Amino acid sequence: MSWMYLILAGIFEMIGVTMINSLHKNGNWKSLFFMLVGFGLSFVFLALAMEKLPMGTAYAIWTGIGASGGAILGMVLYGEPKDWKRLLFITLVLGSAIGLKIVS
Structure with missing residues (x-):
C-alpha cells in the first residue's frame, strides 16, 4: 500500500505543478x-x-514522478518542446525511480 500512496503523492505533485x-x-x-x-x-x-518506505527512496521517487510528470504535462498541455533529448532524460528519471523500486 505504501507504493500506491507514493504514486498518488507523485500524481498530486504533478497536479500542483501544473x-x-x-x-x-x-x-x-x-x-x-x-x-x-x-x-x-x-x-x-x-x-x-514514508511510514513504511525509507525516506531517501520515497523522496527520490516522489520528486521523480513530479518532475518527469510535470515535464510531460508541460509538453502535452502547454506546447513545451518535445525534442528527443528531453524525452531521453525524462526516461532516465523514470528508469531511476523504477530501479529504486526494484532494489527497495
Missing part, C-alpha cells in the same frame, strides 16, 4: 485552489508512504 503554471497564465482562484489541494494531498500521501 496548477502553478495555470495560475501564472490565468491568475484565477480555481488554479490557486487546485494548486493548494494538489500539493496538500501530495504531502499527505508522501507522509503515509
Whole structure:
C-alpha cells in the first residue's frame, strides 16, 4: 500500500505543478485552489508512504514522478518542446525511480 500512496503523492505533485503554471497564465482562484489541494494531498500521501518506505527512496521517487510528470504535462498541455533529448532524460528519471523500486 505504501507504493500506491507514493504514486498518488507523485500524481498530486504533478497536479500542483501544473496548477502553478495555470495560475501564472490565468491568475484565477480555481488554479490557486487546485494548486493548494494538489500539493496538500501530495504531502499527505508522501507522509503515509514514508511510514513504511525509507525516506531517501520515497523522496527520490516522489520528486521523480513530479518532475518527469510535470515535464510531460508541460509538453502535452502547454506546447513545451518535445525534442528527443528531453524525452531521453525524462526516461532516465523514470528508469531511476523504477530501479529504486526494484532494489527497495
